[in-house]
Amino acid sequence: MKYLCLVYSDEKKLHSLPESPDDAECMAYAKKLAGQGRMIAGEALQPVETAATVRVRDGKVSVTDGPFAETKEQLAGFYLAEAKDLDEAIQIAAGIPPARVGSIEVRPIRELQPG
Amino acid sequence: MTGGAAGERAVNASPEDRVREAVDAAYRNESRRVLATLIRLLGDFELAEEALHDAFAAALDRWQRDGVPANPRAWLVSAGRFRAIDRIRRRARQDRSLEKLAEEIETTTGPVQPEDDKAVPDDRLRLVFTCCHPALPADAQVALTLREVCGLTTEEIARAFLSPAPTVAQRIVRAKRKIREARIPYETPSPGDLPERLDGVLRVIYLVFNEGYSASAGDSVTRPDLSGEAIRLGRLVVELLPEPEASGLLALMLLHESRRAARTTPEGDIVLLEDQDRSLWDRGLIAEGGALVEGALRSGRIGPYTLQAAISAVHAEAPTAEETDWNQIVGLYGLLARIVPSPVVELNRAVAVAMRDGPEAGLKLVDALLARGELEDYHLAHAARADFFRRLGREQEARASYEHAIALARQGPEKRFLMRRLAELAR
Numbered sequence: 001m002k003y004l005c006l007v008y009s010d011e012k013k014l015h016s017l018p019e020s021p022d023d024a025e026c027m028a029y030a031k032k033l034a035g036q037g038r039m040i041a042g043e044a045l046q047p048v049e050t051a052a053t054v055r056v057r058d059g060k061v062s063v064t065d066g067p068f069a070e071t072k073e074q075l076a077g078f079y080l081a082e083a084k085d086l087d088e089a090i091q092i093a094a095g096i097p098p099a100r101v102g103s104i105e106v107r108p109i110r111e112l113q114p115g
Numbered sequence: 116m117t118g119g120a121a122g123e124r125a126v127n128a129s130p131e132d133r134v135r136e137a138v139d140a141a142y143r144n145e146s147r148r149v150l151a152t153l154i155r156l157l158g159d160f161e162l163a164e165e166a167l168h169d170a171f172a173a174a175l176d177r178w179q180r181d182g183v184p185a186n187p188r189a190w191l192v193s194a195g196r197f198r199a200i201d202r203i204r205r206r207a208r209q210d211r212s213l214e215k216l217a218e219e220i221e222t223t224t225g226p227v228q229p230e231d232d233k234a235v236p237d238d239r240l241r242l243v244f245t246c247c248h249p250a251l252p253a254d255a256q257v258a259l260t261l262r263e264v265c266g267l268t269t270e271e272i273a274r275a276f277l278s279p280a281p282t283v284a285q286r287i288v289r290a291k292r293k294i295r296e297a298r299i300p301y302e303t304p305s306p307g308d309l310p311e312r313l314d315g316v317l318r319v320i321y322l323v324f325n326e327g328y329s330a331s332a333g334d335s336v337t338r339p340d341l342s343g344e345a346i347r348l349g350r351l352v353v354e355l356l357p358e359p360e361a362s363g364l365l366a367l368m369l370l371h372e373s374r375r376a377a378r379t380t381p382e383g384d385i386v387l388l389e390d391q392d393r394s395l396w397d398r399g400l401i402a403e404g405g406a407l408v409e410g411a412l413r414s415g416r417i418g419p420y421t422l423q424a425a426i427s428a429v430h431a432e433a434p435t436a437e438e439t440d441w442n443q444i445v446g447l448y449g450l451l452a453r454i455v456p457s458p459v460v461e462l463n464r465a466v467a468v469a470m471r472d473g474p475e476a477g478l479k480l481v482d483a484l485l486a487r488g489e490l491e492d493y494h495l496a497h498a499a500r501a502d503f504f505r506r507l508g509r510e511q512e513a514r515a516s517y518e519h520a521i522a523l524a525r526q527g528p529e530k531r532f533l534m535r536r537l538a539e540l541a542r
Contacts, residue, residue, distance in 0.1 A: 001298050085300040086250060087308075108297045 002109035003089035008073040009102025021097030044077040134178045141187040149191045151238035160291045166195035240355045241301050247316040248299045255290040256319050265344050317364045320348045324368050359414040362407045363421030369404035370427035373397040385532045389436035401431045422451040441471035458489040474503040494523035
């Protein structure tokens with residue numbers, strides 16, 4: 001089963017706390033998961049100030065700046081992982097280095113039903 | 116004459132009646148175990164519950180014809196599994212993908228073997244851990260545990276927690292959906308996760324106990340015996356997973372329960388520990404609780420439930436309030452404060468110190484606690500202060516502290532108790 005691990009963190013603190021992970025550590029973890037065949041995809045995101053929000057209403061596209069909602073913690077990256085159940089997914093999430101400064105939301109993937 | 120009539124009835128009991136009785140007995144004694152195993156075999160709560168009902172319906176019919184089986188539990192599990200496969204096959208006519216599921220269950224689980232009985236305790240423990248999974252909301256953990264592990268009906272749970280039945284039903288439905296969709300495993304946690312996950316299970320049990328224990332008298336008549344259910348759950352966990360803290364929690368509940376008859380007046384007013392009629396305490400529960408505490412303390416892995424139970428046991432051993440070993444209680448609260456730093460624990464320690472060294476010493480500690488600002492809104496901190504002032508003969512300050520405590524207290528019986536104390540001052 002696939003789980004999306006969403007990495008949330010206060011962007012201002014993500015890279016500035018003593019326990020903040022560096023890129024090398026994050027890359028090493030992704031590589032370790034890949035080695036176990038549990039990594040499907042994963043990326044880090046640019047800060048929210050680079051975001052654009054897109055909506056389509058009555059066929060008209062509108063674009064606004066910034067993220068959808070102002071929150072204390074921002075989406076900083078994601079891992080799409082393969083796990084046999086929620087406990088295994090939680091174990092994967094607990095190993096994601098920014099879990100030490102932010103939080104990881106674990107969401108099961110819903111398979112779309114064709115037709 | 117009466118005896119003859121009863122005997123006659125037994126002889127004349129129709130075979131149908133006797134089978135019905137056997138099915139009823141199997142339901143009472145085995146249904147939770149059968150359900151736990153079916154959930155493991157079928158991998159789905161809803162399907163397992165349907166299968167459980169199907170199995171009992173089949174038993175009524177088949178036991179009539181073939182006689183009551185030697186091992187009713189194994190028979191029920193086997194019948195439930197067959198019916199579930201049947202049900203999935205029937206649904207598969209509409210939804211092809213289900214055929215694979217039916218085959219999977221059929222081939223991976225195989226027919227039920229007698230030796231599967233050994234797996235039953237594990238199945239029940241799996242069920243407890245799944246119902247108390249930390250990914251489920253706390254109120255759902257409680258409702259699901261009472262429903263699936265204890266077999267309480269949704270209506271009974273709703274009445275116990277003074278919630279509308281549809282709210283409880285929805286909580287349970289959502290929890291089951293989450294178990295299925297997020298794939299919360301039906302497994303005992305790995306040894307590394309066990310201490311933390313066991314904490315979660317014990318927290319649910321203690322919550323159920325407290326809900327039953329602190330229910331005021333007026334309501335308790337209509338409530339199912341939640342404390343009793345919690346103690347049953349506690350016994351189940353101790354039996355399946357003899358960890359010191361599980362024993363500690365069971366001991367704590369038994370020792371509290373031993374004082375139930377003495378802790379309120381018939382009108383539902385609180386009677387303080389020091390004023391309780393100790394002849395009303397249940398000696399059997401005290402002996403059982405005391406033995407469990409000793410075992411847990413000997414393990415060397417001492418947790419907060421064990422320490423609270425030990426404190427309760429010291430009280431239980433004292434023939435009168437005056438003869439309480441306050442020195443030991445002060446020491447135990449000190450240990451507890453080190454394991455779980457909490458101002459409430461420190462407040463309790465201060466009260467024990469006051470009993471050992473006099474009210475002046477207690478007052479000093481509570482004032483220091485209040486100065487830290489953490490217990491400012493906690494009515495029992497002000498009630499303790501009021502009591503110290505009263506014992507020191509400082510009536511004005513006692514009065515002000517009681518009034519402060521009354522303003523902060525929320526439970527009816529507690530408010531009434533404090534008001535009584537305030538009225539006694541005037542005399």
